[in-house]
Amino acid sequence: MTVAIIGAGLGGLVLARVLHVHGIAATVYESDLSAAHRVQGGMLDIHVEDGQVALAAAGLTDAFRAIIHEGGEASRALAPDGSVLLEVPDTGTGGRPEVLRGELRRILLGSLPAGSVQWGSKLAEAVPLGGGRHRLRFADGATVETSLLVGADGAWSKVRPLLSDAQPEYVGTTFIETWLRDADARHPATAEAVGSGALFALAPGKGIFAHGVLHAYIALSRPLAWIEAIDFADPAGAARAIAAEFEGWAPALTALITESDGAPVPRMLHTLPDDHRWHRAPGVTLVGDAAHLMPPAGDGANLAMVDGAELGQAIAAHPGDVEAALAAYERVMFARSAATAVEAHRMLGLCLGPDSPASLIDFFLGAQAAAEIS
Secondary structure, three states: OOEEEEOOOHHHHHHHHHHHHOOOOOEEEOOOOOOOOOOOOOEEEOOOOOHHHHHHHOOOHHHHHOOOOOOOOOEEEEOOOOOEEEEEOOOOOOOOOEEEHHHHHHHHHHOOOOOOEEOOOOEEEEEEEEOOEEEEEEOOOOEEEEOEEEEOOOOOOOOHHHOOOOOOEEEEEEEEEEEOOOHHHHOHHHHHHHOOOEEEEEEOOEEEEEEOOOEEEEEEOOOHHHHHOOOOOOHHHHHHHHHHHHOOOOHHHHHHHHOOOOOOEEEEEEEOOOOOOOOOOOOEEEOHHHOOOOOOOOOHHHHHHHHHHHHHHHHHHOOOOHHHHHHHHHHHHHHHHHHHHHHHHHHHHHHHOOOOOHHHHHHHHHHHHHHHHO
8 A cells, every 4th residue: 555645734744653653654745845944833732632642643742742832821811902801820731732833843754764755746636546546746747656645735735626626715814923033032021911821912803812932823804805905025014004903002912013023924714614524535535624624723733633643543443444444534533623613613703703802701711610620
């Protein structure tokens, strides 16, 4: 059996690693030219019920614990004027320790045999050959045939059309990604405002999400045409346009927009249907955002990793019967992702809906009370 995984994100790498643990070789094809080609985003909270389970299946629990950002589970809600509305400390018992995405990807890449990831391999098309086999053609003209194809290639997956006609749809909100580096020295007021954990400074239709490493997402619920009218090729002009939407907010907060190191990067939020699923097609399946794209609510990376781990385990548990493995994996994945997608949309509404920030604070207080009772 030959296994081709399209995409070297967390889901694809966990799948490759779990297959390797079980003695099954796989090749990961990634369009990026190298592991350092792109900044890998900010902090991720890795959940005990899924992301950590996946890393345990990959034999990487100790490596994961070595990169945990201490204090990262703290949460803070601020009013636009910078006053504190809610403070939730990191007690070390929340079950969702924070790590840098790039560091997590680094340990996954380091756990694979040399040559497992083929960099600079951008998939152009995948053609079914019958019997579950597919021919892959890459942008550089190279071709490969495989007996198992896994799309781990994100929101705009080139593999998904083999299984589903579903297309991602804009949800009406865009996150603009920004960074403040060396913030303790260069931006002490902002570093103090954000704290060591997660920051939520919210109002109906807009908000600032940041973390203690001073990686931020500036959220705006605006039509796609409004976002597309901003010239992000002009970083200073784009920052001014975004900052204008936060006029009157505390300077320590708006510095996350106006003082960003590097150009602000728009991330238009798109989703697939909550109950996205497909009929079994021989020799091909999906993991992560390629399978179940939803609003960011702390679940995407965790779902991608547990998808990869469970798919790898299913393949190992059904030697010689790929179709039984894929059917078993998809049955569990469909149910899990549908339930999580509903919750992700609810969380986006709590953060940016008409009752924000009170709705999110009520959620935090309820979760805190439930944790104390348990």
